[in-house]
Amino acid sequence: MLEDFERGRVNAFFRRITSTMPVADQPSSLVITHLLAGRPPFLEGVARISEVAAVLPKPRSINEATLRQISSSMQVDRLDRTQLADPEQAIAYVESRAAGRDLVLLDVGGYWAPALEHLHHHFSGRLLGVVEDTENGxxxxxxxxxxxxxxxxxxxxPLKDPEDYLVGQSVVFSTEAxxxxxxxxxxxxxACVIGYGKLGRSIAAMLHARHVAVTVYDIDPVRRVHAVSQGYRTAPTLTEALSGAGIxxxxxxxxxxxxxxxGRIANGAYIASVTSSDDELELSALNGLYARTAIEPNVTRYSRVGHYFYVLADGNAVNFLHGASVGAFILLVQAEILAALGSLTANTHEPGIQEITxxxxQSIAATWLTYFDEVS
Incomplete structure (x- = not known):
């Protein structure tokens, strides 16, 4: 938990970030977010440049004290991917919270994507756009x-690179714990690391630092070349990558x-994920094929005759079990989300994937250094 002076510094940072953003004709916002301990200052920043119609916390990353705090000042609704993926249910929900308003959707994982076309055409207000946080989304x-x-x-x-690197550290920490x-x-x-993007690179490096032999598999051969150049064994197929892997x-x-x-997982291997189980692991397909037994909190054994393995955190992001903290570096990403929200509010943009300038x-990075670079 942050001390008062630390919390004050974070609040001052977000006030500086939002101070140049438009405040007139504020749109409404619907905010999907990890409701972790440090999230209130970010949500307060969102509220400075939009009217928060509702906060929708991701179910597996809710800090109860933070939930109580945010619920006292903002509408908090249950996040249901099935509901938001259905165009009719999605439009009904959005209308219940922001009918007739200009609206921005803040997303973490592409929840709004399946119904986006329907929302665009049938929402009674004006959908200004979406701000998405994750690679999955x-x-x-x-x-x-x-x-x-x-x-x-x-x-x-590039402002997300420090977070991704540190998330990789936290994933390995939680896996080991x-x-x-x-x-x-x-x-x-x-170990077998599946995926050699920014998170995969960090995870491989952290495992290697713990003297664990790492094999990398990625469907992109260019990324496999990068892995070879950085000293890792690679495999051309997932089957070969999984062979003999204990992690x-x-x-x-x-x-x-x-x-x-x-079926190709080695007996006794541990499986960990960096994101939601329904995105990363087809565990539902194992119903009736494997017996599930809780061995320890957040360690489940899947077993059938002659074969068993362990799934950590029910296949969800393991690092959220220990707070998923990446320190002040998360504020860089949150500040960019605020800048994107402000840009959607102030200007008209073409449809499609966009980025801030x-x-x-550079302005966000310079401001962050002013507040959080202890050397300076």
Whole structure:
């Protein structure tokens, strides 16, 4: 928990970031977010440049004290991916919260993507656009046949690189912590990292630093070349990558392991994910095929005759079990989200994937250094 002076510094940072953004004719916003301990100052920043119609916390990343705090000043609704993926249910919900208003959707994981076209055409107000935080969500919007509104993505921003690197650290930390609850350790267990994007690179590096042998698999051969250049063994197929791996970390943001892949997992291996289980692991396909047994809190054994493995955190992001903290570096990403929200409020943009300007990013970085670079 932040001390008062630290909280004051964060609040001052967000006030500086939002001070140049428009305040007249504020749009409404619907905010999907991780409702973790440090999130209130960010949400207060959102409220300075928009009228927050509702906060929708991601179910597996809710801090109860933060939930109580935010509920006292903002509408908080339950986040249901099935509801938002259905065009009729999505429009009914949006109308219930922001009918007739200018509206911006803040997203973490592409929740609004399936119904976006319907919302654009049938919402009684005006949908100004979407701001998306994650690579998984970026891919969901990019895969749409037609993107009807501007979608500002921060997923591939250079300001997100520090967060991604530190998230990789936290994933390995939490994976090791869960393995140790079974009086087991990572050492001596070869690891398979599926996905060699920014998170996968960090995870591979953190495992290597713990003297764990790492094999990388990515469907992109260019990324496999990068992995080879950085000293890792790679595999041309997922089957070969999984062979003999005692730790499997899924870091694609898409479906890493499908039903047929689980049969190739080595006996006794641990499986960890960096995102929601329904995005990364097809665990539902194992119903009736494997018996599930809770061995320790957040460690589940899947077993059938002659085969067993362990799934950590029910296949969800393991690092959220320990707060998923990346320190003040998360504020860079949150500030870019605010800048994208402000840009949608102040200007008209073409439909499609958008990013804020390099000049805005430099301004955010310079402001962050003013508040959080302890050396200066």
């Amino acid at each position: 970026h891919q969901r919007y990019a895969s749409l046949d037609k993107i009807p509104v501007p979608v500002f993505s921060v997923a591939r921003s 869960l393995v140790r609850t079974r009086d087991d350790i990572l050492n001596g267990r070869p 499997v970390v899924c870091a694609t943001g898409n479906m890493s392991l499908r039903e047929e892949d689980f 390099p000049e805005l990013r």
